[in-house]
Amino acid sequence: MKNIKALGLLLLAAVIGLGAAVYAAGWVSQQGSIASNKVVVAVSDIELGSKINPQMLSTIDWPSGSVPAGAFKEIKDVQDRVVRVGVLRGEAILEGKLAPIGTQGGLSAVIAEGKRAMTVRVNDVVGVAGFALPGNYVDVVVNAQQDKSKGEEGKQISKTVLEHVLVLAVAQESGRDDTKPKVVSAVTLELSLGDAEKLDLARSVGTLSLVLRNQVDQLTVDTAGITKNQLFGEQVEPVALPTKVAAAKPRIAHSRPVVASASECVEVIQNGSRALNCF
The missing domain is CATH 3.90.1210.10 (Antifreeze-like/N-acetylneuraminic acid synthase C-terminal domain)
Structure with missing residues (x-):
């Protein structure tokens, strides 16, 4: 009797083990199909x-x-x-x-649609000490002499002409994974066609500086620039502008008889005619 009972337990254990193995195999197969x-x-x-x-x-x-x-x-x-x-x-x-x-x-493969790549010469100061790296954004400031006005000398002015410009490459390197500063002699910027024209004119009339900006800051600020007089707080005398004076209508002078005082006039009678002579 004891042998039969033990045999039954062994058989039950074998069935449970077989069921567990089948379930595990199915689970593994199911997990494998998810990552297929x-x-x-x-x-x-x-x-x-x-x-x-x-x-x-x-x-x-x-x-x-x-x-x-x-x-x-x-x-x-x-x-x-x-x-x-x-x-x-x-x-x-x-x-x-x-x-x-x-x-x-x-490099042409990474230029965005509708954009252009333009290279400008820089040094360790203009290039923000080499911190302007591919993938960064910069503003472009130009320092130039304004055109002379009538009767005035041209003023020195610094003005931001471009904002939020993407740096495509520095020198011949376009990798964006490096964060180490690199002092180079040229920086390539991604610009629209209109901004490329602005930059070309700006570098021909003055000196350029790159201003590094936060990568997530996309706000633009329209400034009027600053002159040397404004920088040092000098008071500039206002220049009186010529006013347009309306043309006066010509007046026709009408002659009037001058009546002199009696003490300065003499009545002359000659040949029956009388005349009044005043002095």
Whole structure:
């Protein structure tokens, strides 16, 4: 009797173990199906403007419920595409990070639509001691001599001519991951066509300075600039502007007989005629 009871317990344990194994296998299979989607990721850091090759990429399983929008499933879909922003190792390759199909590599691939790239010469002072790096935003200030007015000398003035301008590259480097200051001799800015014309005129009439601004500050402030007299608080005498005087109507002088006092006049009678002579 005892042997039969023990055998029954062993059989029950075997059934429970078998059920647990089947359940575990099903759970593992279910978990595997959740992460079955393939996503293309970078296996090394890719700098902006670089053309993608297969050696830079790999595919990994990504949870189906959290696949980012614009992700690719196969490496061949992104081969020879150009990245518009830097991509870090392990990061998914997304359509929004790529330049249009057919774009060649280089700085031109990262210029926004409708914008232009323009380079200006700088030094350690103009270039904000090398802190104006790719990806930063700057304002452009020009110091120039104003045109001379009539009767006045041209005034020296400093004025902000451009605001919130994106730095595309410093010297020949366009990477945006470095935060170490770099003193260079040239900075490339991203501008609209109209702003490019302003900048070209500004650098031809005066000296330029770059003013580094907070990356998230997008407010613009319209200033009138400042002259040397305003800087030192000198009082400027107001210049009297010529007033327009209405033309006076010509007056016609009407002759009137002059009546002199009796003490200065003499009555002369000659040949029967009388005349009054006044002195």
